[in-house]
Amino acid sequence: MSRDVAVIGIGLSRWGELWESSLRDIFVEAAQSAIDDAGVDKIDSMYIGNMTAGIFTGQEHLAALMADYLGVTPIPAARVESACASGGLAVKMGYMDVALGLSDVVLVGGVEKMTDVGTDEATYALATAADQDYEVYHGITFPGLYAMMARSHMLKYGTTREQLAEVAVKNHYHGSMNPLAQYPQKITLEQVMNSVMIADPLRILDCSPITDGAAAIILCPLDLAKKISKKPPVRIKGFGHATASIALHNRSDLTSLPATAKAAQLAYKMAETSPEKIDLCEVHDCFTIAEICVIEELGFAARGKGGDATASGATRLGGKIPVNVSGGLKSKGHPVGATGVAQIVEIVTQLRGEGGARQVENARTGLSQNMGGSGGSTLVHILEVV
């Protein structure tokens, strides 16, 4: 017998280059914020999404460390990893704990401390999400993998370089209304098109940044949420979780993201809903091309038309399906292990009507999509305000 699960608390740490804050400080900052928002005085268990604190800071065994510094020992805590989808995976684990009745109040967090190392080591750390022996060995980088997807998409569907840039322009426009965004400045199409080349055809303004940051949410059974939550509870109506080859070259179609397609299909089925009933979504725009491919897989744009949909304004605030009103990974920042949880924080903020200048009107149902590497793993969650 499975219980319905609701989000009753959300919290973010500051995001950016937080040289004065340690990995544990950042996590506790977000966790306390979520606990305060929920108004709970105890938590029963904890899941933490983190990609690679071992490489970024030399620290493993995060679950116990964070439980200790949050002052919640001896509760059970676990760190989960699925590269950049670690946060989304932690949300699923927390959901299962509550749904199965193992815990009543679960804290789900995500954290990454990326600026304790230089750019070179950060690039190395992130590249561990690709196939070490058959991709990274040959000198490929993550921008390079997504650049090859971009070229394939441009060739197959006529997607233009300008359409890629439109994703960045839109997400920075959204981020300009998010006080917590790491890079809240608006940018122009010309700035993107003339920015430094990283991996042809992708330029620096096509790429999400390196960020220190954490996010946390509090989950509990929906029945309990209705009794104790001071704010409208947001129910997790469904989720989908899927995998695909982590090596890009092993996929039959380089323009598709099969794990995202499968996860979306499972989430829509579980939530008994469909793309046209979704009011907003937060997607994994680690690179501009990623958002274009993802909105196609989620059913918000026809196959091959993700670029057209973006250029038409359909994915802008006020458009048919606002995508990444938080600013997305591109403008808000991308502390990899925290991103999947932070997407849920934004969806809940919007569904509560607390989005301020970037509020999506009449938002009732939201979707988040979080993926690891070049798409080897994906989590999709669908939430609805009760």
Added chain:
Amino acid sequence: MSVSKYWREMPHRYRMEAGKCRKCGNVHFPKRLVCAECGERKFETITLSREGNLETYTIIHVAPSRFSDQVPYAIGIVRLKEGVKILSQISDCDLKKLATGMPLRIEFRRISEDGAAGIIHYGYKCVPL
């Protein structure tokens, strides 16, 4: 890189050895223990042809430190005659003349090195035919 980690991949990187599924005939590079298509566990070791076509590519301008002395360099996904795709650098070519679909040949080349006194990493690269 540890010697054992380097040594055990040599059949793939030096000789382009692949596994052909004895049941469905699918070719896997590198070799696997289970066929991803049909679940079969028996394979025949074959040597891949050294010719293919460029399916997509990028030109790396910001590289990992081991490759930073090579920028800008091209990397592509190449479809070989057996239907297998590999990722490799595209060498000895004018970067402006790269084009998807172009025929390529696989050659044995130096890939990178572990500093001044470490292992030199060899493997395959593609060059225009």
